[in-house]
Amino acid sequence: MTETVIDIHELTKSYNGTKAVDGLSLQIQRGEIFGLLGPNGAGKSTTILMLLGLSEPDSGTINVLGLNPTREPIPVKRRVGYLPDDVGFYEDRTGFENLMLTARLNGIPEETARGRATELLEQVGLTHAANKKAGAYSRGMRQRLGLADVLVKSPEIIILDEPTLGIDPTGMEELLGLIRKLSREQHLTVLLSSHQLHQVQQICDRVGLFVRGQLLAQGDVSSLSRTLFADDPIIITAEMDGYSSRLQDEIRSIEGVHHLEVGASLQADNSPAEADVPEPDTAVRLIIRSSTDCSPEVARRIVEGGGRLFSLSRQQYGLDEIYHRYFAGGDDKHGEKSDSKHYSQA
Amino acid sequence: MERRATASITAKLKSLGASASSLAAKVKQSLSKRPGPSARDSVRAHHSGPSPFGVLIRKEVADHIRSWRFILLLGIIALTCVASLYTAMNSIQEAIRSDSETNDFVILKLFTISDGTLPTFIGFVGFLGPLLGIGMGFDAINSERNKGTLSRIMAQPIHRDDLLNAKFVASLMVISLMFLTLGLLTMALGTLIIGIPPTFEEFLRVISFLVVTIFYVAFWLNLSITFSVRFRQPATSALSSIAVWLFFSFFFDMILNLLARGIAPNAATATMNDVLNYQNMMLWLGRLSPYTLFNEAASTLLMPSIRNLGPLTTEQVYGAIASPLPFGQSLLLVWPQITGLTAATLICFAISYVMFLRQEIRGRA
Known part of the structure; x- marks a missing residue:
């Protein structure tokens, strides 16, 4: 089932001359969980507001469930649930009453709404607090109530803006697990924005990296690291002694390896120098960059070549590296450059 | 004979009952033609239940009535009404005795006379009414924004202006109900x-x-709603509204007096036209204040003996009989004032409407 439910094409929006969203094109399929990742101020919230027709784009087209949200916001908002970042509730009403208000605004009949609100409160684990005033809710409870509030209209798409902001790690895990469970059960399309990559990595089918209004890359996490680190997605670090130039050639000839660094194992100040063959009996650290996972082959050749292998570790670029490579430095272009430079040296 | 009569009566009653039940069936049928249970089963039935606008009004009215603020304001206004009624009672006998021509309007005197210790009903309402309006509107939009509920409500299938309209209509409904109740209770x-x-x-x-x-x-409600759209902090919007209120209640008159002294024609040389122009000018300036407009309209409506709001020359008064004006004529006399107040209200509403529609819906930022 690959029906496109959100289709954004060349979307642009600027505030006071600065482009918040710049030529964004994005397709989201029905039933998937899409993570929109980006640092603060990348234009994530602006994009979401435009998806709901709460803000008008300068140019470009948006299509949500076959509708243009700028022209027909009401039908779109009827079928799309939106959880704003830092959601608020009417504090002198109970959680249940807050849900009922949303249900009534969506024209859900009283009886159905009651049943749905009770059921949703149970699903998000707030049954015990249903009749407590929302003002007394903790941050995590508010977010969970927010999730129930989004689901009360039985939406087809839910858009969550920074759903994990300000919740403790346990609460965050619970919330994300809940989002995933609910979306799978009800076959919901989920678009969530975040700058917390680890959490998003756990539950998203696909992510899009959004920096300074532009979508840098999209795809699932492994394909993202393949595109972003096309040359060397995998790093193998080996500590050994008995290193020789013959072994070096052996390792280099392994398919997929295209970069080899040799450094002193325990002396940090010894700067890495490629193809510099040290004394055979000193311990060295090899840093091998390769496009495929060839760690067994590396181990075999080291042992067969007469070296003693102390440790071998394999590392794949995750979102964390991606984050540092693209986001760190925020709005500062120099920061990004120096950061990527730092990584090419590592 | 008797039995037959009873039989025919029972038959008639039966046929009546039958026609009544068929009527009931018809009514039921026609009722069920409206979006009924079948449509209600679907969650997506948008026409079942009240419209989103109605839901918002209901919520706002409930919020107002539950709030401490409203109860306090209601208490203040109710107290002042009792107080003004009391002073009116104290002086009403004297008043009736003193001018025998307008004795017909005794009930109206309840609203307009006082023994001098406390202001009249009109005075109280003119002074405290704005406080009520400001109190109910000053945090209409910005509190929603600060609590983070604005973006949540806006994400529901409602039009953006529904919220603003609902805030205004709900507050106005509460205010109307309150003043009608108080006025009728006083009467x-x-x-x-x-x-x-009272006569009709x-x-x-x-x-x-x-x-x-x-x-x-x-008018004051709308003014404060406008400020609540403009300013992010409820305290700022409350203070600005109160500043406008104080300006019109106290300072406007002082400024007018200063101005009057400045532009007054020289008493020795002025012609009658000069004086007339001067008087009209001052009246016109005074009517820029909603307070003046209200006072003129209220006192003309409640005191039938007021025949004119501007200056009258002796020629114009010559031959006039000092009798009370009929209701229609009084209404005609203050029609401009009423129009002015309505216009001021609508202008404020239009400003807040345009500002609100152009504003970004963001979180608490």
Whole structure:
């Protein structure tokens, strides 16, 4: 089932001359969980507001469930649930009453709404607090109530803006697990924005990296690291002694390896120098960059070549590296450059 | 014979019952033609239940009535009404004795006279009405924004202006209900104590006075809603509204007096036209204040003996009989004032409407 439910094409929006969203094109399929990742101020919230027709784009087209949200916001908002970042509730009403208000605004009949609100409160684990005033809710409870509030209209798409902001790690895990469970059960399309990559990595089918209004890359996490680190997605670090130039050639000839660094194992100040063959009996650290996972082959050749292998570790670029490579430095272009430079040296 | 008669009566009753039940069936049928249970089963039935606008109004009215703020304001206004009624009672006998020509309008005097220790009903309402309007509107939009509920409500399938309209309509409904109740209660209490029932004209005059009051309070309500759209902090919008209120209640008159002294024609050399122009000019300036507009409209409606609001020359008064104006004529006399108040209200509403529609819906930022 690959029906496109959100289709954004060349979307642009600027505030006071600065482009918040710049030529964004994005397709989201029905039933998937899409993570929109980006640092603060990348234009994530602006994009979401435009998806709901709460803000008008300068140019470009948006299509949500076959509708243009700028022209027909009401039908779109009827079928799309939106959880704003830092959601608020009417504090002198109970959680249940807050849900009922949303249900009534969506024209859900009283009886159905009651049943749905009770059921949703149970699903998000707030049954015990249903009749407590929302003002007394903790941050995590508010977010969970927010999730129930989004689901009360039985939406087809839910858009969550920074759903994990300000919740403790346990609460965050619970919330994300809940989002995933609910979306799978009800076959919901989920678009969530975040700058917390680890959490998003756990539950998203696909992510899009959004920096300074532009979508840098999209795809699932492994394909993202393949595109972003096309040359060397995998790093193998080996500590050994008995290193020789013959072994070096052996390792280099392994398919997929295209970069080899040799450094002193325990002396940090010894700067890495490629193809510099040290004394055979000193311990060295090899840093091998390769496009495929060839760690067994590396181990075999080291042992067969007469070296003693102390440790071998394999590392794949995750979102964390991606984050540092693209986001760190925020709005500062120099920061990004120096950061990527730092990584090419590592 | 008797039995036959009873039989025919029972037959008639039966046929009546039958036709009634068929009528009931028809009514049921026609009722079920409206979006009924079948449509309600679907969650997506948008026409079942009240419209989103109705839901918002219901919520706002409930919020107002539950709030401490409203109870306090209601308490203040109710107290002042009792106080002004009390002073009116104290001086009403004297008043009736002193001018025998307008004795017909005893009930109206309840609203307009005082023994001098406390202001009259009109005075109180003119002074405290704005406070009520400001109190109900100053945090209409910015509190929603600060609590983070604005973006949540806006994400529901409602039009953006629904929220603003609902805030205004709900507050106006509460205010109208409150003033109608207070006005009618005052009238009822007065009737009970004095023992003279109000005439129909008196009743009409009181009702139209209450309507003017509602317009007047609606102006202040809208002004404070405008400030609540403009300013992010409820304290700022409350203070700005109160500043405008104080300006019109106290300083406007002082400024007018200063101005009057400055532009007054020289008494020795001025012609009658100069004086007339001067008087009209001052009247016109005074009417820039909603407070003046309200006072003129209210006192004309409640005091039938007021025949004119501007200066009158002796020629114009010559030959006029000092009799009270009929209700229609009084209404005609203050029509410009009522229009002015309504216009001011609408201008404020339009400003807040345009500002709100152009504003970004963001979180708490």
